[in-house]
Amino acid sequence: DAGVTQSPTHLIKTRGQQVTLRCSPKSGHDTVSWYQQALGQGPQFIFQYYEEEERQRGNFPDRFSGHQFPNYSSELNVNALLLGDSALYLCASSLAVGRRDYEQYFGPGTRLTVT
């Protein structure tokens, strides 16, 4: 049973560029959440996708956008990259509220470095 997978593992981008990160949820899960973890900090909630729609959003600017596909996989897009966007981006999958035990399964993350 494959867990949550993310690609790429590492990424280096230049300020102003755009980036797309990808996530495949754990088998059987239909909800995907994205988190940003800056160095030495805890994960910060970006947004959550369910049924291909953004269900909830944290305190992140519109430069951060996402998408969920019919197979439940998801993408995180960040436009106009800033140095402060350098972080580990974590994807977590779970079952929808009402059918789950509130457990989120995390992928290994994508390390984004903006220069």
Next chain:
Amino acid sequence: AQSVTQLDSQVPVFEEAPVELRCNYSSSVSVYLFWYVQYPNQGLQLLLKYLSGSTLVKGINGFEAEFNKSQTSFHLRKPSVHISDTAEYFCAVTRTGNQFYFGTGTSLTVIP
């Protein structure tokens, strides 16, 4: 909104000694509480969770935590640590199960 405070950023402890990692939360409504562990260059792994019922919850790897509603705390404990427990530990809270709020983490270092 909810918030989580992990009172100790770094905790060194000798091997086979007991350890307690402290977590306090702030919320005006009932919440669900979690502890996660993160090993270097890896994602987060769930150690244990409190949803309801008994306030003492047991998790993986010999860890346990006690929910104290009056003190709004959810401290993590282990009676005897091993070298392999060296990692970053995060306390998290959610009200709805959609948005999770994490603390800043406690770095546990087990000294041989």
